[in-house]
Amino acid sequence: NAGVTQTPKFQVLKTGQSMTLQCAQDMNHEYMSWYRQDPGMGLRLIHYSVGAGITDQGEVPNGYNVSRSTTEDFPLRLLSAAPSQTSVYFCASSSTATQYFGPGTRLLVL
């Protein structure tokens, strides 16, 4: 049981490039979320999903897309990377009452 896994661990992008951050969970959780963590700002919700085929926006969704075709996977897509998207990204999945976080992806946009 690996829990929540995220790939890659670290990525450098140039402005304008696109990429997908991968997130997978093997706990059969219906609920999954993406957060970004920036110094002094805590974690902010980007997008979340309450089940396969159902997604919704969080607090800071601009510049990001998500889809949820399976229960296990919840990828986050950066359409055209900007320096403001330099951050650490965390994926989480949740069962009733407990949210489990992945180890994070550190993204640097030049």
Added chain:
Amino acid sequence: AQSVTQPDIHITVSEGASLELRCNYSYGATPYLFWYVQSPGQGLQLLLKYFSGDTLVQGIKGFEAEFKRSQSSFNLRKPSVHWSDAAEYFCAVGGGSNFGNEKLTFGTGTRLTIIP
């Protein structure tokens, strides 16, 4: 809109001393409240949670938190800290159908330093 305030950015405590980290929340209904801990370079780990019932909740690693509705607070406490408690601590409030778990709002965190 829901929000969380952690007024202390950084706290330094001697090993063996008691600890209290402050958290104030704003939420329109009965809140679901959480404390998470993050060690350097790691993800977040749930310390404890409050949904209803007893206002004093016990968590892992010897932590506890008290929900005070009249003060909109959910402060985290530990009677005697250990050097391994050095980390960043986040308070969060939840909203949504799954006990708030899919839409957490986090505070900005409190960094805890332990001195020998």
